[in-house]
Amino acid sequence: MVRIARGAPRAWENYHETVKQTVSQLQFIDLDPAEAAAARLAGTARLVGAELARGRDIRPVGGAWSFSQLHKTGGDVLTTRETAAVGRLDPATVVGGLDSRRLRLVSGGTIIKQLNVALEAERLSIRTSGASNGQSVAGAMATGTHGSAPSEGGFQEHVRGIHLVTAPGRSIWLEPAAPGGLDPAFARTFADEVVRSDALFQAAVVHLGGLGYVSGVLFEAVPRFLVGIVQRKAVLKRDALEELARGDFQAFAARFGFADPYFVQAILNPFRPDTRPALVRLLVPIPEEALFEELPFLGSLFNFDPLNALSDVIALLPPGARGEIIAILMRKLYPELPKDGGPPVGVTWGTTTPDHHKVGDLFSTGIAVERERLPEALDAMLPAFRQHDGGDAVCTLRFVRKSPGTLAATRWEHNVVIDFDGLRSKASRRAYERVLAAVDAAGIPSRQHWGKLSLLDAARVRRDHGDAAVDAWRAARAQLLSPAMASTFRSQALVDWGLA
């Protein structure tokens, strides 16, 4: 019979070892793989409710990929991967003009890789996701995980309804106010209540793990599409950066001989951005009729993980060595694609977002600013990064359209997210502090990624997101959770950020 099993208290850490704690690990076991998705949501809600009745924080964990203190709990961790399920819907259960063929009832613990496989086998696709595929659906929504498709928002954009367990014996099916989702009669087969509210829904699509247990979502996919991976090394001068700031991605892609890029990303050498090549990645549309190839993954974000030990070595080298080493790594470790200069082959979205192989301690940050302010943001950030011999990181530019979510970081009409990723060294941390201070001093509003390493406290959260957004999210939390449950769904991060 399906149940939650409890391990003995033991040392637990998240994927990148930024949270260490002693907890019991709770785990769903004996789930029936053939069970229908709605039945699984009902069973999950019942089990989670029973755990909540014990009055301890059961901190749900998806991929455990967040770097911030979102997993830090005074209670126990509940792993959700075992609940993975992607279920089709009977058209009769869908209302409001949505195309049921593109909708799936997906459990919150489903890992993005599993979702890609399930959707692509049925000629459907995710529109956008992060650079790798190890997050869970609920976890990716939690922090507003994003990719770099300029016409798309964050991952949470796919979500049309949310099954939220908020108390023992109480789960709700939450949708926006306008009808367009599940037939309420069907939703009531697995949820106790159906709630249609824009304010609650907008709060919950970027839930930060603080609004209840996300048992599952109504996920809207798009028809499967193919893209070709193009990777080039090129010096990006001011005119190229201004093109990106204007959103003229056509002109930017034309520099490399391509049109209509679906995805645009550039990794700059923060030490010598004007003279050393940036690593450019485009995903360009390939007609569906083209030969569809299951390519093994060939390269994505410049991957620093295997280079972990380098930070100790770099610290011993003379000033200036850091920038040179980064330039060498960027030159040698990034394959240009297609290799022979021919046309790129068509691959699915899932093929473009590879498995992640962790070797060492990664430094990973993300600062969203309004896209048109990109050049002045870099003018402030990069000199600050370079001071005191700089940090052990590169600077990645990613482009995201306005995203749903009261507390989404990418809430300007068009956003550029400026990441500093590299080795988790003291030099990287200090450089990031200077970068953030510089963007503040330049008077450029910014918002940091909730799931990555950041410098956030309650005052900064209010300043960056605004009182209205913070108050709206907190009001939604108060409406969804009783005081007892509010203290149950509370991580250290939420307390530090003034959100719980």
Ligand SMILES: Cc1cc2nc3c(=O)[nH]c(=O)nc-3n(C[C@H](O)[C@H](O)[C@H](O)COP(=O)(O)OP(=O)(O)OC[C@H]3O[C@@H](n4cnc5c(N)ncnc54)[C@H](O)[C@@H]3O)c2cc1C
């Ligand atoms: C290798 C790597 C690559 C990354 N790439 C990107 C990227 O390209 N773009 C980007 O934006 N971010 C990226 N990130 C950050 C990552 O996407 C986010 O931190 C994301 O939130 C992690 O998802 P997860 O499933 O691991 O969630 P977790 O880290 O497990 O959880 C995040 C929060 O959600 C809560 N939660 C999880 N499941 C549930 C549930 N079922 N119900 C309620 N609460 C829940 C947790 O308690 C926690 O508070 C990357 C991280 C790593 C390690």
